[in-house]
Amino acid sequence: MIPVESVVPATGALELNILNMTKHFGDVKALTDVSLNISAGGFHALLGENGAGKSTLVKCLVGFYTADQGTVLVDNREVCIANPKDASQLGIGMVYQHFTLVPSMTVAENLVVARGALPAFINWQEERARLSDFMATLPFKIALDKPAGALAAGEKQKVEIIKQLYLQRRLLILDEPTSVLTPDEADEVLGLIGDMTRQKLLSVLIITHKFREVTAYADAVTVLRRGCYAGSGTLPELTTENMAEMMVGSPIAQDVAPREQRPAIPDLPARLVVEQLLAQGDNGLPVLRGVDLQVRPGEILGIAGVSGNGQKALVEVLTGQRMKLGGTVMVNGVPFNGTRQELARHKVYSLPEEPLRNACVGGLSVVHNMSLRNFDQPPLAHWGWINQRAMRNQAKRYVETFNVKTPGIDAKIQTLSGGNVQRAVLARELSHPVDLLIVANPVFGLDFNAVAETHARLMAARNAGTAVLLVSEDLDELLELADRIVVMSEGLIVFETSAETADVRELGHYMAGGHVETEVTQ
Structure with missing residues (x-):
């Protein structure tokens, strides 16, 4: 085994082989005899349900955990990754689900500090020139002087990825990298990284639950199930059905009936009517700035939007967990404030996030x-x-x-x-009996069978005449279940469309704040 400190730093995509990796936490077998190969310049997807061992495997790769047994080969040389510094020296970097930026520092400061060893005096003129040259090579722009804490969630995620690219990683591990990005932003980021893999500048290992991303960008897949290797293959030979069956060990049941087989929405007055709803967030700033929406009996209204645009506050107001500052909420034609007595009287039920x-x-x-x-x-x-x-x-x-x-x-x-x-x-x-059902991100973190079961329950409620308000950050879920979709951005409903004719790009445009551009143009 070659000590990491003796490895001569290399550039360009690395080849990675994991052989028979095992990791236990007491009696819990997190990983058992797992092997995986990423070719130089490969874009490899690591799939598996919650608890399958994905996070344990990548944390062993970046030195947060030490495997109980197994071998890691980098460019066909056995190495020992004892800590994150070892991983960094080998050119292995990771973008985590949770942001690691220092909020009080600017983007430029976060990028420079990420290099680690710094001189006592930093020549910021040189650093800024170097950063500006680097940023000019990217398809998206981030203000270098902006404090990280002032960035939107999507911008923070881009900076996390930019940071790893600026450090010239040879293997980039991405853990659900697009969860806070719009479809256009996701394609922009993954497209850039995909181009780098094809140029052999970078190898990628991505953890994602979005099959669309796997089929669009990955060239190979490894699937884990209950801490063990469950299968692998190359794309496009593998279908989404193949991958899903590997993940759960059996065929997946159809979630819901095709749209053309669903009962038509009855021609009845709206059961939920929200007009000019105002509320403030925990920080005292406006979080709902005049929300208008209606949901009819036998209809699922989907609310799309990037996390943090008021969806959580809307659900809390409707379920009596947050006070409204203005506007009206009507259920079954009468004013509604979400008290326990009103919830029971009007048959309003909810499935909140977490x-x-x-x-x-x-x-x-x-x-x-x-x-x-x-x-x-x-x-x-x-x-x-x-x-x-x-x-x-x-x-x-x-x-x-x-x-x-x-x-x-x-x-x-x-x-x-x-x-x-x-x-x-x-x-x-x-x-x-349910007249109004309010649901927020109902399948986040659930396995395939639980997802299918939950979706079927929601559709059964809709078909029985329940008015369903479905808040979700997963556009695929909304496109599958909803009858209408509205986009929520900056505390407002900014766009509405039929789910049957919805255009993902158009939805993503409004999710990213496209309504602001429209207002300026007009």
Whole structure:
């Protein structure tokens, strides 16, 4: 094995081979005997469901973890990556899901500081000239003097990628790199990186859940399942169905019926009407700046937008978790403020983002969490007394009907997997007549089967006449489920279209703030 410090720095794309990598955390087998090969200039996708071992593998590659066993070859030479410095010396860099920029520093300062060893005196004139020359080679522009904390989420992600390119990485690991980018921004970034791989300037290992990105940019795929190698192949030989089956170990059920087979939306008055809704964020600044929307019975209205444009606040206002400062909300034709009594009277139910945090009490049992909606109503309550038997019978019925896998109804809900917490909340919210269902990023972090099941439940509610407001950062999900799509940007609804005729590029344009350009032009 060659010590990393003795390896002569090289440039251009590297070849990487991982042989029989294994990593355990106590009794938990995170990785078992996994092998992977990335050719020099390869664009390799690493796929797998949550808990499959993807993050463990890449953290071993960048030196945050040390594998229990296995071999890593860089350009056919065995190396030991004991820490992140070793990975950096080999030319291996990673763009994480969470931003690593220093908010108080400018973009230029973040890029320069990322080099590590710096002289006591930094010649900023030279550094800026060097940075300006480098930025001129990129298809997107970022203001070098802007503080990182003032950047939008998409700009921060671009700077994270720019930083690794500026450091002349030979292998770039991307962990869900486009989660905060619009479709156009994602193609811009991945297109640039794809060009670099074809020129043998860079090799890439990307973790993503978006098959569109895999089929558009990757040339090879490795799939992990439960910490083990589940399959691999090259593109375009592999289909999305092939990859999905490798990930779960069995064929995937169809999520929802084709659009032409769905019941038509009844010609009825809107069940939810929001007009000129105003609210402020936790920082005291306006977060909803006059939102207007309507949802009819038997319709799914999808709200698209880059995270942080007011969607979360909208859901919180509608479910009574945030005060509105102005405007009106009407449900079934009467004013609605999201109180518990109004939610019950108007049959308004919700599946919020991160249900374990926002819809459950983690330390309480499955029984008690499934009773949060109706513990004080018959048949669970009589004359102020709670009928424990009725409460337990209800929980048993919900668990069976919604296939909630749990050690028992008395287990704390926080001990359930993410998919089963989701099922438990869906059981509680959809086991009653529902007039209005408010849903936010309902399948984030779920496995394929849980996604299919959740989508089917939402579509069944829609087909039964429920008005569904679906907030999602996944355009593919909205295009599949929604009847209409609106785009939310900077606290406003800025665009509306039929989902059937929606154009992804046009949606992405408005998600990226295209309405501002339109206003200026006009």
